[in-house]
Amino acid sequence: MDNIIKAELLKGLSASPMYIPAWYRYDEEGSRLNDVCIEQCKWYYFHRFELKILSDILSEIIDYFKDSRMVVDLGSGNATKTMLILDKLLEKDESLTYVPVDISTEFLNKTASNLKTIYGNKLEIKPIGDEYIVALRRIKTITDTKLIVWFGSLQNVSHEKQLDYLLEIRNAMQVDDKFLMTLDVTDTSRKETIELAYLDPEGYSENFNLNSIHRLNKEMNGNIDVSKFKIKNELVANSASDNCSNVNVWIEAIENCEVDIGKLDLTRKFQKGERLYLHEEGGISCKYTIEQLEYILNKASLGLEKYWRNEHAAVIVVNRK
Structure with a gap:
């Protein structure tokens, strides 16, 4: 299982654009934070x-x-x-x-x-x-x-x-x-309502979403400094019958920086404004x-x-x- 997790993380962090799989948020702490968010966040x-x-x-x-x-x-x-x-x-x-x-x-x-x-x-x-x-x-x-x-x-x-x-x-x-x-x-015409549900002013969603970063740092010897990034989100509306609308969530570098993920033997340089998505391509929260x-x-x-x-x-x- 550990090798599968490492392979999926390496795949995402080597992709363009970079991403961390959405499921990686859900360790024990992530599951707890998710429950706190959905039960206590008035915006959700x-x-x-x-x-x-x-x-x-x-x-x-x-x-x-x-x-x-x-x-x-x-x-x-x-x-x-x-x-x-x-x-x-x-x-x-x-x-x-x-x-x-x-x-x-x-x-x-x-x-x-x-x-x-x-x-x-x-x-x-x-x-x-x-x-x-x-x-x-x-x-x-x-x-x-x-x-x-x-x-x-x-x-x-x-x-x-x-x-x-x-x-x-x-x-x-x-x-x-x-x-x-x-x-x-x-x-989806209620864009503000939807976006606030997944990035609320009180920080419930942010704490949950950033768990994937904290877990990466802890389990994979990463050194991602979240103070050098800003978390953002956006509703992508789609009316086609063969698709659906979704929300994109990412962290965006507010300055040039470099991160190392020791157990993945991976170093990535971020330019100011570059994104690291907290889910696979195609969005989440459809x-x-x-x-x-x-x-x-x-x-x-x-x-x-x-x-x-x-x-x-x-x-x-x-x-x-």
């Missing part, structure tokens, strides 16, 4: 509207998953939203199998321990600490009727890779399985129209069975074609 609208719509329609959507005996939770985090589903399913079933998936094994184990305390023997917990695609290929071998949930995280994968993930989800599904996800459907969503689901041989939406969030039930 998506989490509040996502919870509201899930709560509003919970009794309605649960009918779609009444035969599920297993819940697979991609990017489980602290499982706050998934617990809404678990509670409802356990009203009619005495027990369930819960498979949380998260790249941060330490954070995942804490979540599993907390849920075991809450649910006891009602919930058989089988955590998978790995990257999504690796986890989905393991899940593919499970024949139990499954509900796969992915709350708000597909949008944090670059658009180029979203189809790859959806295809893996489709391949992991049996014919009777369901896939439930939430997505940001904010109108925003969708329903037409854009249907397009990419169709390409993955997945069907949009039902959706609900409010001002910012949509809940989508997806089946395998």
Whole structure:
């Protein structure tokens, strides 16, 4: 795993423009900072509207998953939203199998321990600490009727890779399985609202995003001095049906400087104004129209069975074609 991480980091830091993969933010500290950001940052609208719509329609959507005996939770985090589903399913079933998936094994184990305390023997917990695609290929071998949930995280994968993930989800599904996800459907004319959500004045988003820099310095013997950079972001709106809108986040050199990443045997010189993106090319925090969503689901041989939406969030039930 360490060699894979090093290879991905070296690939990004040797690219033009340079980038650090978005997933690298999510060690134990990054996962904690993410939870703090989405729960405490008043500028981050998506989490509040996502919870509201899930709560509003919970009794309605649960009918779609009444035969599920297993819940697979991609990017489980602290499982706050998934617990809404678990509670409802356990009203009619005495027990369930819960498979949380998260790249941060330490954070995942804490979540599993907390849920075991809450649910006891009602919930058989089988955590998978790995990257999504690796986890989905393991899940593919499970024949139990499954509900796969992915709350708000597909949008944090670059658009180029979203189809790859959806295809893996489709391949992991049996014919009777369901896939439930939430997505940001904010109108991109609200540029200021969107940009403030991902770079807020109180610094919640900045602390989370810069965790990839701090982790690089700590784990890879880097010497990136963040005081020589300024963090910035920008909404890139796209109305084409075969694409989506996204947010770019980067740090920009405010003076000429040089950085060394010891364990990668890499030295890079930055000119004033040069950028280091905190995600792969194609942006993160994607925003969708329903037409854009249907397009990419169709390409993955997945069907949009039902959706609900409010001002910012949509809940989508997806089946395998």
